Amino acid sequence: RGKPNLMDMGSLMIKPVQRVMKYPLLLHELLNSTPASHPDHKTLQDALFAMKNINVNINELKRRKDLVLKYRKNDDDETLKEKFSRLNIHSISKKSKRVTSHLKILTGGEPQVVKDQTFNKEEKLFRSLEKTVKLCVKNISLSSQHLQVGTSLLKSVATNPVHNYNEQVCFILFQMAQLDKLVLTPLSALQALFSGPQKLIQKRYDKLLDYNSYLQRSTREEMDMAKRDYEALNAQLVEELQVFNRAAKKIVLNCLHCFITLLRNIMSAALQSNFAVVVPVPNPLIEEVHKLNFVKENSGATFIERKLSLEKKKPVPSPLEFPRQTEGHRSKLLSMYSTELLYQAKRKCNATQEFDIDLHEGELVAVVEQKDPFGSTSRWLVDTGILKGYVYSTFLRPYNPAKAQKDLTENGFGD
Incomplete structure (x- = not known):
């Protein structure tokens, strides 16, 4: 045409x-x-x-x-001059309006008209992932430090020709290197990525307050501009938060899987070593330590004993002093209880709580129950042949008939 x-x-x-x-x-x-x-x-x-x-x-x-x-621009990248240049009457007025609008929404004075359930869901997941990553980095770093301390001790043992733990040390060191590479490094890198979305989420809330405020009492032009800014930022966040959250979840789960696997490998190596054999501490070793001059005094005293011995405590109200044990009471205990239940007082023990009893050094008791009414195993119910009451277990030692007879002869017990 x-x-x-x-x-x-x-x-x-x-x-x-x-x-x-x-x-x-x-x-x-x-x-x-x-x-x-x-x-x-x-x-x-x-x-x-x-x-x-x-x-x-x-x-x-x-x-x-x-x-x-x-x-997304980092505040640290701006100079003080640039920050002051952005400060004017308009920006101050805008910030004050946002604060006022936020307070009105919190107090119910103004309804929040604009809502986005998809964004709320993704933001909640984002906050949860951020907290999880932060705790994982903190706790796994502490675990790594504890493993390093244990490995240092194992290395010192490995230098002893009697023990041969070199293989275990090398294996654990390799696993710890893998822990840093496969777990801590990715988690630390992921943790640093949360700051950018955080700023945009905060700015999105600012734009939402502007839009919500303009809906109430502004011109059409102002409302349209606020709406465009809010919807643009909200749409971008919803789209990218979904991608970020999916990737972050996969990274966290993968790192936790690696951490559990590496920890299991380290535990398996420990179980295969001679340390996995459970044996009681030989008595000669304890006796050797007790013979040292700087531990002879109060050598067996625990924190509870020292506290009871050194602190001034109010005496338990009692109308009568506890009677001293006699040879007849000892004979009664020896005939009523088996040797496994018999103990002797290592030193004088004063009653500190209700239902406690006094014991003098060397007195014989039979253990009726190895706990108190509250379930604590530090106080035992004992029978002195005269009465029953509670004493701290750290003041007692197993009854040795031969040693007891020798002490009785030397000290003239019961005089």
């Missing part, structure tokens, strides 16, 4: 349209030059509509990207 007033095919081939933003203009010219009765007219209309939508989406994505780059 005549030559159209636009570029011909040869021109398009020589100078192709390189920017997608120009395609709607080209399609619009083609549509204007095509009669409505032409079979291609409807196709051109659909193509023009699709290209306009593409351009809108491109502009919106660019706008969202620019907002993210603007608000």
Whole structure:
């Protein structure tokens, strides 16, 4: 129908349209030059509509990207002069309005009209992941430090020719290196990535307060601008938070799996060593320590004993003093109880609580129950042959008939 007033095919081939933003203009010219009765007219209309939508989406994505780059900027990167340059009457007024709006929403004075359940769900997951990663880095780092202390001790033992733990030490050191590489390094890197989204989430809340406030009492232009800013930032966050949360979950689960596997390997190595054999401490070793001069005095005293001995305590109200044990009482205990239940007082023990009894050094008792009414195993119920009461177990030692007879002869017990 005549030559159209636009570029011909040869021109398009020589100078192709390189920017997608120009395609709607080209399609619009083609549509204007095509009669409505032409079979291609409807196709051109659909193509023009699709290209306009593409351009809108491109502009919106660019706008969202620019907002993210603007608000993601680190405050530490700004100089003091730049920070002051952004401080003006408008910014101060905006911040004060946000605070007022936030307080009104909290107190119920103003409803929060705009809500996004998808964002709320993703933000909650984001906060949970952030806390999990922080705790994992902290606790796994402490575990690694404790393992290093234990390995240092094992290395010192490995130098002893009597023991051969070199293989275990090398294996554990390798596992600890793997722990840093496969667990702590990825988790620490992930932890550093949370700061960027945090700033955008906070800025999104600021824009939400602006939008919610403008909905109540602002002009159409202000409301539309606030709406565009909020929706752009909200859409970008919803889209990227979903991707971030999925990736973060996979990283955390993978690191925890590696940590459990490495810890299991270390425990398996420990169980295969001679340390896994459970043997009681030989008595000669304890006696050797007791003979040292700087532990002879109160050598067996525990913290509880020292506290009871050194602190001034109020005596338990009692109308009568506890009677001293006699040989007849000892004979009664020896005939009533088996040797395994008999104990002797290592030193004088004073009653400190209700139902406690006094014991003098060397007195014989039979253990009736190795706990008190509250379930504590530090106080035992004993029978002195005269009465029953509670004493701290650290004041007692197992009864040795031969040693007891010798002490009785030397000290003239019961006189």
